[in-house]
Amino acid sequence: MKIVQPAYPPMQPGTQPPLDYPGYRSSAKRHPLRAPYPLPQGQSELTGPAFADRWNGPDAVDLTHFAGGEAQGQRIIVTGRVLDEAGRPVRGTLLEVWQANACGRYRHDGDRHDAPLDPHFQGSGQMVTDDDGRYRFLTIAPGAYPWRNHHNAWRPAHIHFSLFGRAFATRLITQMYFPGDPLMPIDPVLQSIPDTAAQARLVAALDLEVSQPEYALGYTWDIVLRGSGETPMENRA
Amino acid sequence: MSRLIATSSQTIGPFFAVGLWRPEWSDLTRNGLDAGAPIRIEGSVIDGDGAGVPDALVEIWQADAHGRYEDHDAPVPPDRLFRGFGRCGTDADGRYAFRSILPGVVSDANGTPQAPHVNVTLFARGMLTRVVTRLYFADHAEQNAADPVLRSLPADARATLIAPRVDAGSQAVYRFDIVIQGDGETAFFDL
Numbered sequence: 001m002k003i004v005q006p007a008y009p010p011m012q013p014g015t016q017p018p019l020d021y022p023g024y025r026s027s028a029k030r031h032p033l034r035a036p037y038p039l040p041q042g043q044s045e046l047t048g049p050a051f052a053d054r055w056n057g058p059d060a061v062d063l064t065h066f067a068g069g070e071a072q073g074q075r076i077i078v079t080g081r082v083l084d085e086a087g088r089p090v091r092g093t094l095l096e097v098w099q100a101n102a103c104g105r106y107r108h109d110g111d112r113h114d115a116p117l118d119p120h121f122q123g124s125g126q127m128v129t130d131d132d133g134r135y136r137f138l139t140i141a142p143g144a145y146p147w148r149n150h151h152n153a154w155r156p157a158h159i160h161f162s163l164f165g166r167a168f169a170t171r172l173i174t175q176m177y178f179p180g181d182p183l184m185p186i187d188p189v190l191q192s193i194p195d196t197a198a199q200a201r202l203v204a205a206l207d208l209e210v211s212q213p214e215y216a217l218g219y220t221w222d223i224v225l226r227g228s229g230e231t232p233m234e235n236r237a
Numbered sequence: 238m239s240r241l242i243a244t245s246s247q248t249i250g251p252f253f254a255v256g257l258w259r260p261e262w263s264d265l266t267r268n269g270l271d272a273g274a275p276i277r278i279e280g281s282v283i284d285g286d287g288a289g290v291p292d293a294l295v296e297i298w299q300a301d302a303h304g305r306y307e308d309h310d311a312p313v314p315p316d317r318l319f320r321g322f323g324r325c326g327t328d329a330d331g332r333y334a335f336r337s338i339l340p341g342v343v344s345d346a347n348g349t350p351q352a353p354h355v356n357v358t359l360f361a362r363g364m365l366t367r368v369v370t371r372l373y374f375a376d377h378a379e380q381n382a383a384d385p386v387l388r389s390l391p392a393d394a395r396a397t398l399i400a401p402r403v404d405a406g407s408q409a410v411y412r413f414d415i416v417i418q419g420d421g422e423t424a425f426f427d428l
Contacts, residue, residue: 008428012242017365024248026363029285030417032425036368037390039426042346044356044371047306048298049322085241092309098256108252110292124256160250162257166309168298168356169428171367175247192365193245202245224241 007046008169008226014195023188025149041169048167051094051128059127063099063139064120071121073102073140075216078176078204081133082163084227089133093225096162097137098124104143104157113145138216144183156183156190165225176221177203246366251292253360254326263325265299265337268318273302273338277410278372278400281331282359285418289331293361295415297323297335297372299354304341339374339409345385352380352387359415368425372413375401394424 019031039045064071078097082090100106100123103115107123125137142157158175165171177184184190184203193199201224210218249257261267266275278297282290299321300306307321325333340353355372373381381387387395400411416423 030363036425036427039428040346043343047308050309096256106252108255173249198245224244226243
């Protein structure tokens with residue numbers, strides 16, 4: 001089998017953060033010094049795990065109930081579509097999310113922030129996108145939290161997202177932010193992205209159409225994975 | 238033609254285990270062995286100070302023993318037990334380990350056979366995007382010498398991708414340290 005053309009063009013300049021970003025202190029010893037080597041895309045890069053019906057068990061899309069009780073905080077619904085760069089839905093892809101609780105504390109042994117854990121908030125979910133590439137989950141608005149990057153450093157509220165797409169080449173881990181958060185302009189992680197329009201695309205939109213009256217506020221956030229306008233061609237000759 | 242722009246990457250952060258911890262995924266043979274020689278892949282993720290990275294996530298993607306990848310368009314036969322994707326978070330010393338099988342030969346985009354290899358993704362706190370590399374097997378020297386990707390690299394970079402065999406008893410073990418920065422820095426690819 002011969003795959004004729006590279007399916008994934010390089011990503012738009014300025015839209016991805018550099019590995020070496022002095023404002024993010026822990027990148028100092030964790031970035032390669034040598035430039036990456038070119039890698040022609042073949043089957044190894046153009047294939048990827050299909051989780052839809054085999055791997056990951058049932059969806060977990062209600063983060064507000066855990067261990068027999070209801071989590072504290074502002075309930076929110078987060079929904080959107082996973083698309084490729086040509087605007088086509090990415091169906092059946094696994095999406096994993098995790099976040100701090102309403103007080104800005106993660107359920108993780110390494111989190112030393114002196115804020116209460118919520119016994120009824122685990123802080124993670126998973127789901128597979130539907131035929132329109134859509135995902136949806138119910139959670140609690142995460143709190144901001146301090147970190148030790150610099151004096152008096154606080155991360156803006158965010159939710160972590162992990163996505164696969166169709167190929168090894170499309171793997172993405174990112175963070176979703178909330179509109180109007182005054183910590184965003186001074187957050188080195190978000191500001192590491194050179195293109196300000198690309199930064200803005202990490203911010204969800206408040207969406208009253210998604211909100212559930214008397215119950216939860218709604219936010220919409222679409223995610224775009226790499227993708228070409230063409231399907232890889234096979235030459236079986 | 239309007240085209241969307243791919244969403245920016247952000248760091249996995251220090252607490253990714255909350256959402257991504259799935260220890261069973263480090264064993265690609267967890268459903269049982271069908272075709273293929275069982276192997277173990279182990280190593281450390283090392284930073285620019287030579288210290289182990291305790292908050293890194295290593296993911297692997299590989300073909301089965303026949304050189305076939307799972308794919309969305311070519312579903313895996315239901316009787317195949319092997320799973321081509323694996324994930325392992327590093328421990329307090331930066332170590333990781335996978336159980337798998339030796340992958341078969343896969344051709345590159347030009348139809349040239351490549352040496353058996355495993356595709357590797359590394360995420361970590363302190364890394365704003367992932368990096369990708371490949372693991373090759375030292376005891377496949379002849380195939381490695383002909384591999385188009387290895388041949389494209391300078392010799393010192395090539396050497397960082399070749400995992401020595403460090404068997405433990407009857408178990409085939411390959412050691413693959415991922416050095417993010419500095420002496421012995423792993424060759425990473427622009428994908």
